[in-house]
Amino acid sequence: MDRYLVISSDGHAGPPAPVYRDYLEERYKPAFDEYQEQVRQLLELSRAMRQNEEFVAKWERITGGDGGLTAAYDSDVRNRVLDEQGVAAEVLFPDADVLGTGRVSASPFGSGLNGGAGTEPELAMAGARAHNRWLADFCAQAPHRRIGVAVVPILHDVDAAVAEIRAAHGMGLRGVLIPTRWFDAPAYLDPRYEPVWAVCEELGMVLHTHSGAGPADYGLGPGMMAIYATEAYWWAARPLWVLIWSGVFERHPGLRYVIAENGAWWAPDILAKMDEKFVGGHNTEKMGKVFREAISMKPTEYFDRNCFLAASTPGVEDMERRHLVGVGNFLWGNDLPHPEGTFPYTRYWIRERFREVPVDEARRMLGETAADLYGVDRAALAPLVARIGPSLDEVHGDRPVTPAPA
Amino acid sequence: MDRYLVISSDGHAGPPAPVYRDYLEERYKPAFDEYQEQVRQLLELSRAMRQNEEFVAKWERITGGDGGLTAAYDSDVRNRVLDEQGVAAEVLFPDADVLGTGRVSASPFGSGLNGGAGTEPELAMAGARAHNRWLADFCAQAPHRRIGVAVVPILHDVDAAVAEIRAAHGMGLRGVLIPTRWFDAPAYLDPRYEPVWAVCEELGMVLHTHSGAGPADYGLGPGMMAIYATEAYWWAARPLWVLIWSGVFERHPGLRYVIAENGAWWAPDILAKMDEKFVGGHNTEKMGKVFREAISMKPTEYFDRNCFLAASTPGVEDMERRHLVGVGNFLWGNDLPHPEGTFPYTRYWIRERFREVPVDEARRMLGETAADLYGVDRAALAPLVARIGPSLDEVHGDRPVTPAPA
Numbered sequence: 001m002d003r004y005l006v007i008s009s010d011g012h013a014g015p016p017a018p019v020y021r022d023y024l025e026e027r028y029k030p031a032f033d034e035y036q037e038q039v040r041q042l043l044e045l046s047r048a049m050r051q052n053e054e055f056v057a058k059w060e061r062i063t064g065g066d067g068g069l070t071a072a073y074d075s076d077v078r079n080r081v082l083d084e085q086g087v088a089a090e091v092l093f094p095d096a097d098v099l100g101t102g103r104v105s106a107s108p109f110g111s112g113l114n115g116g117a118g119t120e121p122e123l124a125m126a127g128a129r130a131h132n133r134w135l136a137d138f139c140a141q142a143p144h145r146r147i148g149v150a151v152v153p154i155l156h157d158v159d160a161a162v163a164e165i166r167a168a169h170g171m172g173l174r175g176v177l178i179p180t181r182w183f184d185a186p187a188y189l190d191p192r193y194e195p196v197w198a199v200c201e202e203l204g205m206v207l208h209t210h211s212g213a214g215p216a217d218y219g220l221g222p223g224m225m226a227i228y229a230t231e232a233y234w235w236a237a238r239p240l241w242v243l244i245w246s247g248v249f250e251r252h253p254g255l256r257y258v259i260a261e262n263g264a265w266w267a268p269d270i271l272a273k274m275d276e277k278f279v280g281g282h283n284t285e286k287m288g289k290v291f292r293e294a295i296s297m298k299p300t301e302y303f304d305r306n307c308f309l310a311a312s313t314p315g316v317e318d319m320e321r322r323h324l325v326g327v328g329n330f331l332w333g334n335d336l337p338h339p340e341g342t343f344p345y346t347r348y349w350i351r352e353r354f355r356e357v358p359v360d361e362a363r364r365m366l367g368e369t370a371a372d373l374y375g376v377d378r379a380a381l382a383p384l385v386a387r388i389g390p391s392l393d394e395v396h397g398d399r400p401v402t403p404a405p406a
Numbered sequence: 407m408d409r410y411l412v413i414s415s416d417g418h419a420g421p422p423a424p425v426y427r428d429y430l431e432e433r434y435k436p437a438f439d440e441y442q443e444q445v446r447q448l449l450e451l452s453r454a455m456r457q458n459e460e461f462v463a464k465w466e467r468i469t470g471g472d473g474g475l476t477a478a479y480d481s482d483v484r485n486r487v488l489d490e491q492g493v494a495a496e497v498l499f500p501d502a503d504v505l506g507t508g509r510v511s512a513s514p515f516g517s518g519l520n521g522g523a524g525t526e527p528e529l530a531m532a533g534a535r536a537h538n539r540w541l542a543d544f545c546a547q548a549p550h551r552r553i554g555v556a557v558v559p560i561l562h563d564v565d566a567a568v569a570e571i572r573a574a575h576g577m578g579l580r581g582v583l584i585p586t587r588w589f590d591a592p593a594y595l596d597p598r599y600e601p602v603w604a605v606c607e608e609l610g611m612v613l614h615t616h617s618g619a620g621p622a623d624y625g626l627g628p629g630m631m632a633i634y635a636t637e638a639y640w641w642a643a644r645p646l647w648v649l650i651w652s653g654v655f656e657r658h659p660g661l662r663y664v665i666a667e668n669g670a671w672w673a674p675d676i677l678a679k680m681d682e683k684f685v686g687g688h689n690t691e692k693m694g695k696v697f698r699e700a701i702s703m704k705p706t707e708y709f710d711r712n713c714f715l716a717a718s719t720p721g722v723e724d725m726e727r728r729h730l731v732g733v734g735n736f737l738w739g740n741d742l743p744h745p746e747g748t749f750p751y752t753r754y755w756i757r758e759r760f761r762e763v764p765v766d767e768a769r770r771m772l773g774e775t776a777a778d779l780y781g782v783d784r785a786a787l788a789p790l791v792a793r794i795g796p797s798l799d800e801v802h803g804d805r806p807v808t809p810a811p812a
Contacts, residue, residue: 052694059692182623189627217588221595223651225696230647230680234640241636245629265675272723274636283719283746286465288458290631313689317678340689 003389005367008090009310010333015073023130068337072096085346115179121156136171149175155185175206189246211236247294268324274299409795411773415716416739417496421479429536474743478502491752521585527562542577555581561591581612595652617642653700674730680705
C-alpha cells in the first residue's frame, strides 16, 4: 500500500439547534427553548467581547463561507470534506460550533465538552441522550468512516451515566466522553465512579476527555483569557494522573483512555516525575508509601498500556517528543471543523509534520493505532484509502503536491 | 578566588511556639494558645496517617537527633551548620518544621507557607507580624549571612499588607512572601493587589512565592497524596503566568519575583508556549488580541528581566535545562532544614550537580545572582567564603572530598 490510512482522532459533529430539538424527549423541549435563549445571549456577549473579526472573515473565506459547519451534520458534505483532506475515518466529539468565531458550543444544555456543568443534572443527561441518538444516526450513514463518542455527564448520577453508556454501546457508539473537570463533584479518584470505569472496560468503550474546560477562579481581570489559554492544557491533562494514581488502570487493565486535543509535549516530563516518585525519589521520601497506595506498577507502565494522546494538529514540539510519549500512544487528529485544526489544509500539514518521520511510525500515528483502538474495519475502508489516502510521495517526496496555506 | 560564594536561595527558620508567643502582641496570646491545641491535634493526625517511621528514624540519625531544627532558631547552631555545608548566606523563609516527619508548620496561625489560609484574617496578620519581628532579630545576629523574607498574607487586607511590607523593610528584611495560592480571594490579576506590587518595587523588596499549598478539590480518595505531590509544582508555578499576563511586570519593571523550591524544569516549555501565543500561534489565532491586553513584550522578556527560579536541590533535569531557563534566572538552594533538601550532604550534592558546569555559570547559580538580587555585601562575606566556601577543586576536581550520603 503506497497510501496512508489516515484516521483523525479528533473531529466534531453536531446538527443545528432545531434538529437537536427533534432528538430531545418531548418533555424537555420547553426547557430547551428557554436554554437556547441563554445561548443566544452568550453568543452576543461573546461577539461583543472577544471576537477577532479579521480572523473570522479569513476563516469564512477559506472554508467557503460556512466555517466548515455544514460538514458538522451533513453526511455527504462531511464525506466530501474528508476526501479532500485525505482522511478515511474519524473519531467524533460534540460541539462543532466555535465560540471564538461568534458561534457557540451546541450539544443540548451544554452536555458536550462542558460535561453539563452549570446545568440541572436531569437536563444535562437529557441533552446527552439527544446528542448520542443524533450521533448514532449520523455514524450509521457512513459506519466505517465514523467512530462516535457518546457524551456522558457522569458527575451527577452515576447510575444514569452507566445506563447511557450501555445505551450508547447498543447504538453502535464506540467511546465515552466524560467531563474533563469535575467542578464541584467528587474528583475521579472517588470510588463512586467505579461503575463507569467498569462498564467502559466491560463493553470496550474507549474513555475520553477533551480539552476545553478551564476554571474561572482567576476572575475577569486583565490577561484573563491569556491565563485561560496558558492553563488549558493542564486542566485537560489532570484526569491522567488522577486516574493513574487512584488505581483505575490497576483495577481495570482493559480500560483504554484517550486525552483529546491536548498536544503531547507535556506528558513525558509529568510521567517521568510520577515514575520518580513511585520508585522513591529523594524529594518525596518523607512521604513514605503513598505512591504505592493504589498501584503496583510504575505510572508510565499504565500510560503505555492504557492511555493515548489524541494530539490534534501536533506541533513540532509534540512530534519531537513522540518517542518519549511512545509512538504507539500518539494519535494524530485534525479537529475538523474547528479553526485551530488543520482544515482546510490537512494534506499540507500532514506533509509538514510527517515528512521526516519514518513511514512505519507515521502509519501508526496517522491511523493504524486508532484503527486498533477503535476496531476500525480496514478491509471496508481499503478502496477509499486507495482513492483518497495521502500517498507516500505526497507526504515524503521532494516536491509538495498541495500548496501552502494562503 | 578559588572558592565559591554559595548563597542558598531557600532556607527555613522559625523558633518553637513559646518563643513565637513572646513575639505576639499581648491581645493575641489567648487565641494563640487555642490555635496551638489545633496544631497538636493536626500533628497527631499526621503521625497516625502518613508518617514514614523508617525515614524519620534515618533522618534523625543523620541530623544528630534534632532533624536540623535547632538550627532553625539558634543563631550559633545555624552558623555552624552553614559552615559545614559550605553555605555563606541564605534566604530565610518560615516553617522550618516539617509535617511529613511528624512535626508541623510553625509560623503563628498558619501565617507562613500557607499564607494564613483558613485563619481569621486578623490572626493571620498578627502571626505574620510576630514571625517578621522574630526573623528580623534572628537576621540581626548575622546580618551578612541572613536575608530575611517577611511573610505577608495579602489575601485579606491589602492596606494592612502594604503597611507590613513597609514595616518589614524598616526592620531590615529584604523580601516578601505572599501566599502561593489565592484560595477564595481574588486572583493576582485583580487590580486590588496593585499597591502590593507597587510597594515591593518602590522599596526593592523581592517578591516571593514558595511551593507547598495545593488544592483539596480531589478529596481524600485513594492516591490523594500522590496526586497532591504530582500537582504541587504547577500550583506553585501558577502565579508566574498570572503576574506576567496581567501586566504586573509591564507596570512595575523594577519588581523582582522569585519562585522558591519549585525546580526549574517546567519553566521553558510553559514560557515557550506563552511566547507562541503572544506572537500569534495558529491554535489561538481565533482569540485575537487577548494576549496583548496587558503586556507589550514577549512573556519570556518579562521572565528574563523580572523573574527567578530558586530551584532548591536541583535535579539533573533542572540542571540540563539551565540555558533554556536562563543561567542568570536560576538560583541554587538547599532547603535547610527540610529533609527533602541537601542537608547534611550539601557539599556532596553541589559537586554532583555542578562538577561538569562551567565555573562562571556555577558561580552565578550558586551565589552571584542571589548576591546581586538581594544586595548581599560580598566584601563582608569574603573572609567567611575564604574559610568555608567549596573550593573549585572540591566541586570540579577528579576526586571527591566529601563522602557520598550513607
